[in-house]
Amino acid sequence: EVQLVESGGGLVQPGRSLRLSCAAAGFIFDDYAMHWVRQVPGKGLEWVSGVSWTSDSLRYADSVKGRFTISRDNAKKSLHLQMNSLRVEDTALYYCVKDFRAGSASYVFGHWGQGTPVTVSS
């Protein structure tokens, strides 16, 4: 069974940093691209960032480009999101998401973690 467990969320002041992590289990982690998707409670979904299985392709939404950095450690089966220069509008539940297809990233979101909440407020 696929398991994705996020951690690292919390309350942070605007301009500060936070690092999210996702521990993966139940599948061959280094066969799949991985992603972060966020959702403001009661609102819609926004793709944030994705990384290929080899880490040679990193993509970001314009809203976070230059501030967030996605990375993965295949040996530790973990995914990370370093979030710098946080803004109030980054407040959301952040989901760790496994790509639907093995190999090349499809950006179809096959399995989702439960999410970790991030609140940016002074």
Place this chain on the structure above:
Amino acid sequence: DIRMTQSPSSLSASVGDRVTITCRASQSVSDYLNWYQQKPGKVPKLLIYAASSLRSGVPSRFSGSGSGTEFTLTITSLQPEDFATYYCQQTYTSPYTFGQGTKLEIK
């Protein structure tokens, strides 16, 4: 960015009804269109990918169609567990945008 617009934004229906949700893209996304279901307090679940391919394990009452800029999600014979919010998503090009969601409620 490609804008995805769903209609209606909300919908009331009864168990046993057939419902259709529409998703329109601001430019062609070919068949790079996916549908997700999200129940209250739960995480989204992939239902349909590539416009019309049903994910394994998803009931056959769900179906998707369309290509280019207009797509539909159809649920035949609504079941109580189908009342949820549905999102479309394009994976044609980055950023991989979602529609605003359609909330399907019990009449």
